[in-house]
Amino acid sequence: MIIPVINKIDLKHAEPDRVAKQIEKVFDIPKDECIQISAKLGTNVDQVLEKVVEKIPPPRAKLSDPLRALVFDSTYDHYRGVIASIALFDGWVQKGDKIMSSYTKKVYEVNEVGILRPDQYPVEKLHAGQVGYLIAGMKEVKEAQIGDTFHLQKQPVEPLAGFKPAKPMVFAGMYPIDQSEYTNLRKAVEKLTLNDSSVTVHRDSSPALGAGWRLGFLGLLHMEVFNQRLEQEYNASVILTAPTVPYKAVLSSSKLIKEYGEEEITILNPCHFPDRLHVKEYLEPIVTGTILTPDDYIGKIISLCQSRRAVQKNMVYIDDHRLMMQYLFPLNEIVVDFYDSLKSLSSGYASFDYEDAGYQVADLIKMDIYLNGKCVEELATIVHREKAYSTGKAIAERLKDTIPQQLFEIAIQAAIGSKVIARETMVGT
Incomplete structure (x- = not known):
């Protein structure tokens, strides 16, 4: 269920009626259903709350069924370990229960359950239909994956649909500027990854840069935020190598297949790129990119996309002056400076978003x-x-x-x- 809300109608240059038409064109939601509000002034906010009660259905909960709880968030507390935010779809859970993760298959004993008011408020029991938190002695946030399902150890259930583990899409080498700072940097990286399970860390070393790590991130922005937090929160100075994406190679050499234990390997570091003589084909990751832009800049943006080996999938006008363009991009072509170039060409008016679209054969x-x-x-x-x-x-x-x-x-x-x-x-x- 989607409730369309148009905010900031109090601004001088706001055009809520035009935006309502765009919503109708792109999402097929009647413009009359759009609620025009000003969160700053409180205008029509009561209508939003009424629509939530009226349109969003209550949870379909069954107390009699075995426990089935969805993890939708998690944080790390230095004294209590991982605190998992859960929504209960079936059954109930209380302190002392033995629960299991559907993804990791690890078993935990529940130490505390509670609800959010908005602070944590411990309760005796959480039951189906409630949203709360759970503490069960988990040491790392990677043990509480977003979208995972928890159930009782002796009562396995069908996991809730839609779970996908976070998959790093951008990799970079990180090394301390001064090798004497290696220990401090290692502690800083460990502390940051305690609250960010999507970052993968592998030890690496280089003859030129010394000991370091190969880090995997969800995207370039994720990498930049991680680097800035290292600098601002831990005063760490690092050398970050150029970001790369995970390529794949289908091997033809039986010797290499035996060495790697599989025919298709993933290449995270260019140093491990196999020679063409031993490979049937190389594969590169591709993404579906969506660009929203005023039509004044369409020619420049098409030229930019073509220069990045993009293939156009769709182009549609969402109102009289704005259009939506969809392209298939090789991820490597957009990961470094594509967004900056797009903003520069469009005077900041164009927006860009992308999602994973698998792999394709590449030379x-x-x-x-x-x-x-x-x-x-x-x-x-x-x-x-x-x-x-x-x-x-x-x-x-x-x-x-x-x-x-x-x-x-x-x-x-x-x-x-x-x-x-x-x-x-x-x-x-």
């Missing part, structure tokens, strides 16, 4: 970066063959501007295998 190659003939593994990247030359030239030029000037000449080369495709030379002082 991928690994590009190495050499400094004075020595390969720097941390700068290696995976690119599409069509974009190899332009990407290599851009990286070489960027490195030329970034590397501090030395007393001797430095040759910066981008190479595919043994073939150099771009070169810049830093002249010594």
